[in-house]
Amino acid sequence: MGSGEVRYSSLAAGIFGDILDAVIVDVASEAHRAARLGFDRRLNTEEEEELRLSAQARAIVGESVANGDTSSKYTIDVFGQLHPAVASEIFECMNCGRPIVAGRFAPHLEKCMGKGRKARIRANANINLSQQRKVRSSPLPSYFPGGPTHTSVSSRTPPTQTSSLTPEDTQKSGLDPNDGTSEESHDDDDKVVIATSMCTSLCTLNLKYYRFPCD
Amino acid sequence: MRASINRPPTPDVDEEKRDEPTLQDIINIKLIESGEKENLKELLRERLIECGWRDELKAQCRALMRKRGRSNTTVDELVRNITPKGRAMVPDDIKAELLQRIQSFLMSVAL
Numbered sequence: 001m002g003s004g005e006v007r008y009s010s011l012a013a014g015i016f017g018d019i020l021d022a023v024i025v026d027v028a029s030e031a032h033r034a035a036r037l038g039f040d041r042r043l044n045t046e047e048e049e050e051l052r053l054s055a056q057a058r059a060i061v062g063e064s065v066a067n068g069d070t071s072s073k074y075t076i077d078v079f080g081q082l083h084p085a086v087a088s089e090i091f092e093c094m095n096c097g098r099p100i101v102a103g104r105f106a107p108h109l110e111k112c113m114g115k116g117r118k119a120r121i122r123a124n125a126n127i128n129l130s131q132q133r134k135v136r137s138s139p140l141p142s143y144f145p146g147g148p149t150h151t152s153v154s155s156r157t158p159p160t161q162t163s164s165l166t167p168e169d170t171q172k173s174g175l176d177p178n179d180g181t182s183e184e185s186h187d188d189d190d191k192v193v194i195a196t197s198m199c200t201s202l203c204t205l206n207l208k209y210y211r212f213p214c215d
Numbered sequence: 216m217r218a219s220i221n222r223p224p225t226p227d228v229d230e231e232k233r234d235e236p237t238l239q240d241i242i243n244i245k246l247i248e249s250g251e252k253e254n255l256k257e258l259l260r261e262r263l264i265e266c267g268w269r270d271e272l273k274a275q276c277r278a279l280m281r282k283r284g285r286s287n288t289t290v291d292e293l294v295r296n297i298t299p300k301g302r303a304m305v306p307d308d309i310k311a312e313l314l315q316r317i318q319s320f321l322m323s324v325a326l
Contacts, residue, residue, distance in 0.1 A: 012317040014239060015246065016310070017302075019256050024301040026260075027269055028293040031276035035285050043277050043285070 242321065251320050255313060262309045272301050 034040040042050070057078040074082040086103035093100045095112045114123055236244075246252040263269050275297050280288045 008318050008321050009314070011239065011242060011321060012314050015242070015255075015317050016313055018243075019252070019259055019313070020302060020305065021298065022256060023260055023263065024272070024298050025290075025294055027272050027301070028276060028297060029290050031273045032280070032288065032290045032293055035277070035280050035288075040277065043281065 242324070245324055246320070255316060258316070259309070259313055262312070263305070266306055266309065268301075268304055268306070271304060272297055275300060 031040070035043050045053075061078060074084055077083065087101075089102045090099050091102065092098065093105070093108060093112060095109070098108075100108050111118065114120060243252075246255075260269075276293055279293060279296055283292070
C-alpha cells in the first residue's frame with residue numbers, strides 16, 4: 001500500500017503539473033492577445049501609479065464616511081464625483097409619452113402602468129370596450145367627439161352618477177359579449193353601457209394623454 | 216496510381232521501434248477519455264481565479280510586455296517566463312485539493 005501511494009503521488013504530481021501548465025498557457029495567451037489587440041487598459045498605467053490611484057480613491061471615500069457626510073444630500077463615488085440623492089434628469093415615459101423627472105419615475109410608472117386603483121379601472125374599461133368591439137359585427141363609430149351615440153347618450157347620463165355605477169356597468173358589459181346570439185336586441189343596452197364606461201374613462205383620465213390600442 | 220507505389224512505408228514498421236506506452240500515457244488517456252481531466256482543469260482554474268493567482272500572473276505578463284515592447288513578445292516567451300513563477304505561486308491548499316482528487320481518480324481506475 002505504501003509503495004503504491006508513493007507511486008500515485010509522483011504520478012499525481014506529474015498530472016497536476018500538466019494541468020497547471022495548460023492553465024498557465026491560457027493565462028499567457030489571453031494576456032498576450034489583450035495587449036496585441038489593444039484591449040488591455042492596464043498595460044500602460046500599471047504598478048505604482050495604479051496603487052497610488054486606488055489608494056487615492058479609497059481615501060476620498062473613507063474621508064466622506066469618517067466625517068459623517070453620508071447623511072448629506074450628495075454621495076461621493078470613487079472618482080470624486082458628487083451625486084445628488086434624487087436624480088434630476090428629465091426624460092420621456094415610454095408608456096404615456098410624458099416628460100418625467102427621473103427621480104419620480106417609479107411612482108409615475110405605478111400610476112401609468114397599472115398598480116394603482118385608477119389605472120386598474122382604466123384597464124378594465126379598456127378591456128370591456130375591446131371585448132364589445134370584437135363581439136359586434138358592425139364597426140363602432142370613432143370614440144372621440146365624432147360619434148352620434150356618444151353625444152346623445154351623454155346628455156342622458158350625467159357624469160356624477162356614472163362614477164358610482166361603474167362597477168355594475170362594467171360587470172354587465174363583461175357579461176354581454178358572451179351572449180353572442182342576442183346581439184341585435186341588446187344593441188341599445190350596449191350603446192348605453194359603452195357610453196357610460198366611456199364617460200367614466202374620460203372623466204377619470206386626462207384626455208390629452210390617453211391612447212387607444214386601435215390607434 | 217504511380218504515386219501510391221512510392222508512398223512512405225506503412226506505420227507497421229515504425230510502431231515496433233517505438234516504446235510501449237508508459238504508465239503515464241495510459242493514465243493520461245484514461246483521464247482524458249473519462250472527461251476527468253477537463254473537470255480537474257476547470258476546478259483548478261476556478262480556484263486560482265478565486266484566490267487572485269490569475270490576476271497576479273496577468274500583471275506579470277503585462278510587466279514583461281511593457282519591458283520588451285508590446286509587439287515584440289511572443290506567447291512562447293511569455294509562457295517560458297511565467298511558468299516557473301506561476302508554479303511557485305499556487306497556494307498550498309489548492310494544490311493539496313487537486314492532488315487529492317487526482318489520487319482518488321487513480322485509485323478508482325484500479326491500477
